[in-house]
Amino acid sequence: MAEPFQPLPHAFYNRDTVEVARDLIGRILVRESATGPVGGIIVETEAYGPDDPANHAHRGPRPRNAVMFGPPGFGYVYRIYGMYWCVNAVTRGEGTGEAVLIRALEPTVGIEVMRANRGTEDPKALCSGPGRLCQALGITGADNGCDLMKGPVMIGGDSAQVDVVETTRIGITKAAHLPWRFCMKESLYLSRPPSPQ
């Protein structure tokens, strides 16, 4: 079960945010918890880039989005709708507020922990959504600002030979036309199937 895991270097994230979002599909996201590693294969991401009204950083630095303006390769975790958490990988250089939202995982590690955290047995319901995957992995505001090379939240793995589908982003009203959502083709673990648009 213990597979080799090489964290992606910070330089990986210091690139065009849309490029990073596409490149993260097929990588491994893991959280080191008290009960052991929990995580899976990244199958869905969204880019929040420059000149993007849907980006939390669009109106400049605030206490909530401060991590987005820090160096690349760190985790930005925020609360949504008062009850869920969402996790991002910060991209680009320091002083720039861009990030990639991790929207869904194919569960591979610590599935029993995820079942307990999520209160369901259905493997397709464990990590198929940004709020769901944070609940499954136990990601909270305490993980905000963590180094994705050191943890508790880490991203690694090889560049995967996978087919990636690009679609428009979900759950936003501003800049909704941008094709900045990326899905692993034919994955069973997406938050929603890619729509043709």
Place this chain on the structure above:
DNA sequence: AGAGCGATGGCCT
């Protein structure tokens, strides 16, 4: 299968 909606709290105008 799809629409509607409540939960619940921080951030915005």
Place this chain on the structure above:
DNA sequence: GGCCATCGCTCTA
């Protein structure tokens, strides 16, 4: 006071 980078439940078909 309204808007959210959500989710799970209910209602209708």
